[in-house]
Amino acid sequence: MPNGSSADSILTVSPEQLTDLLWRRLEPERWPLKPSQLPEGAVLVGGAVRDGLLNRLPPCPDLDLVVPGAVLGTVQRLAREHGGACVVLDEQRQMARLVLKGWTIDFARLEGEDLTEDLFRRDFRLNAIALSLSHPQQLIDPTGGLQDLQDGLICAIRESNLRDDPLRLLRALRLMAELEMRIDTDTLAMVKANGALLTRSAPERIQAELLRLVAAPAADAAITLLQSLDLLKPWSAPGWQHSHVNASQPLRAASSMTLEEQSLALPLARLTALLSDSGLRSLRFSRRQIQRCAKLRQWQERCAHGDSSSLDEMERLRLHQDLEADLPALVLCWPEQHRDRWMQQWRNPEDPLFHPRSPLDGDTLQSELSLNPGPILGALILHLTTARAYGRVSSREQALDEARRWLHRPPSTSELSRRCD
Template sequence: MTTSDLDQTLHELAAFFAGRGVSAWLVGGAARDMARGVAPADIDLAVDGDGIGLSRDLAEHLGGTFVPLDGENSTGRVVLPARVSAPALVIDVARLRAPSIEGDLRLRDFTVNAIAIPLAEPWPDSRLLPPASWIDPTGGLADLRAGVLRAGGPASMADDPLRILRAARMGAALGLRATPELAGQIRAAAPGLARVSAERVRDELLKLLDCPSSAPWLRYLDACGALTTVLPELEPARDCAQPRVHFLPVLAHMLETVASLEWVLRGLGGVWAADERPEALPAAVRAHPGLPRGLPYAERYAALMGEARGGGRRRAALLKLATLIHDNAKPQTKQTHPDGKISFYNHQEIGSDVAAELCRRLRLSRRDASYVAMVVREHMRPGQLRAGEVITRRAVARLFRDLGDAGPDVLLHELADHMAVRGPQLRPDHWAEHLRWVGEMLDTCWGQPEERRAPLLRGTDLIDTLGLTPGPQVGAMLRAIAEAQAAGEIASRDEALALARGMLE
């Protein structure tokens, strides 16, 4: 939303509430964004009246849709469709939770969210708001200028333990640093996260993972005892030692892999760009500052990782979730052999089952849960393929056939995993070769023209031409044809039919 769009909307809102004799204030993220000089994407309002009734009337007045949010706290939502002069907009209207706006602000989660601007008529230019316009009882404006994240009060985390995850998300999204006392408040309130609904935990966790630099805050949550309260499946990995090729135990390695993945993604720029503070850099990059990170097919990767999923989150957030838990089954599969070698046989298969159950507990959609479980299950396949002496086109085709549209994602994970395994011992020449290898792999799917990737035959073609009946046999033929096509062994409908006939014989 541009500043002019914002001011026009606020002018309309101010006139609406003034006409009903209701005091209203711009609060929460909207006021915080304006204090940062950023036009907010959505608008949060506090009113000294019935939030449900007022939002219903406002929706009718503006031609939007009314959505009741919280009857107990009298909160309603107005969803405005995109217009010629303005984009789509969400306006939340909530009744004051205290007798005054100052009292309401003191009940909020963080000081940077506890600032307000009276919605006065006529509404001035947002860029010229005088300092006296701001209501700031907890010092949120000073904290925002200093880049500090401070709880709204000593009981803020205990009042709603979900605020623990929100603290990490806000810190990551706004580039804030936590005050020393916040860690103690989070540590004391962390056990309460186990009682928060799965849906609320899921949404905040994925919002955090959707940020360009979530890894430092994942580590912060772990240091405060909150990460494995939310994801208890990871606790056994904390002290699980690994072979000498790894420089970290399992849990720290998974966190390092997220940091490595984010570093690669930030190289794409755009929505992934972020201020790279030292704590956000993986150990390999700190040891070798000149490492290249130009991803092959960068534009395709940017579009893929930015793909919208449910809840407004991007595909990258789900890949990071899979990365965060990818080695979860190493502790239960660990074997130390007589010669001292350590193995984790079948940890990816068992870990995929654990990941699927974790996703069900967090109430992820079936589609998203299947994606996360697949990345965990297949995360070793590219590395195993790369370790082979000879890589055939058919083996590459089989890999992408089995992984479906998640093939490029698994390659990206394997790249980050490799960096996180080696850490400071990463050899820059090996890293550059790895990037080149990823490009060669992607050439087989993204580098082919559309006509080379379109199926040569469909199931109905086999049924009609060869007189087959629907069933597993048809599926097996289609997979074989697709594999041969991807390997460059066949290129026409007639050749595909010949292969199918050969399979029948």
């Protein structure tokens, strides 16, 4: 059974009670469309059914519907009639999304001769449970997904289904991390045998799975398995096996952090250890995400095991400028004494070094000192930021005096050289 789930209290009841309890958990009266307004013969499948049975539904669960016949025209009509938006996901396979009142409802055309054949084409048995929407509701479970939920197992329906969509190989690990379940032995062998096929999947889809995996409650166990399978080898950070921050390393320090700090630190640290900078780019991560990982990697190497004693003033300031928001990810694996001291200072938003700011902004400096925008103004702001970070100025008057002193100092050799150029 998945940890922290109350699934045993629902999965062991009679089939009639099970369907009734699931229907109540799904709260169809809150859906943006009444079940009677949905296409005739529509059935609910996939994650919402699974998560309802496991009692882990979010406030607005994504609803996946299988519909007999054409889909696109139906979804476009529903969008017009109810003020929503229709997004075509796959025109050839008749898949479309209705976005309405903050909810997402995905519609897919029934594949095969009947619902049973459709369900047997899916990835894992626990995702192949369907719920009819017409009264009386009925659970349809031809592959044995309900038993897998009881046993806490992730079992592929068929190996060919994994090969048809290789992203499902990675999804097995993501489900393991999110649901805190085990992958059964046969399915694990299928993943290992077909791992090389993952490169055929769209980079954006791989990225989406990884972002969910690294933030999941059982991420460390899933990542240990993921790395042993070499599933991400084409995008892996070189030498992760010998890194002082291993993506699968149990990060005990997180227990001394708040939940908010953990949600900030753990996913970023795991992602940085899992993927190289080129791997992040290949998988189409955002520029911001790539920069965050690159800066974290740089300072992990520079301050391995918490040794920051070799940093001079400017390097230390640069560290806190680069990682002001992401410092918890840097100190996760540091010795306790260093880690706790840095975290205590980081938690204070007024700490001038851990949250470096110039005591005077650019507009004030231009107005008070008759400066123009340019390199000199930028250098002055950096100088004042450094002075404030190390306690050499604190008040506005002190900052203005220091700025005047800095502007009237003799130019340095490098400045003279630039002027000559």
